[in-house]
Amino acid sequence: MFTMTSTEELNKKLRTLDAEFDREMRARGFDPTQTENVALPSHLAALYAEREKIKSEIDDLESESP
Numbered sequence: 001m002f003t004m005t006s007t008e009e010l011n012k013k014l015r016t017l018d019a020e021f022d023r024e025m026r027a028r029g030f031d032p033t034q035t036e037n038v039a040l041p042s043h044l045a046a047l048y049a050e051r052e053k054i055k056s057e058i059d060d061l062e063s064e065s066p
Contacts (some may be wrong), residue, residue, distance in 0.1 A: 007061050014054045043064045 024044055025032040040048060 007058060009062070010054050010058050014051065014058065017047060017051045017054065021051060 014016075019044065022032045024047060025035070028037055028041065028044070030040075034051065
C-alpha cells in the first residue's frame with residue numbers, strides 16, 4: 001500500500017512537471033516534441049532532469065512491487 005501511495009504521488013508530481021515543462025518550452029518558442037534534439041536553457045534543462053529523475057523513481061517502484 002505504501003508503494004502505491006508513493007507511486008501515485010510521483011505520478012501526480014510528474015504530470016505537474018510535464019505541464020510546466022510543456023508551457024515553458026512553448027513560451028520560449030520550442031516544440032516540446034523536439035526536447036531530445038535541442039540545447040535547453042538552464043531552467044528547462046533543470047525541469048527536464050527532474051522529470052527524468054521522477055520517471056526513474058516510478059520505474060524503480062513499479063519494478064519492486066509484486
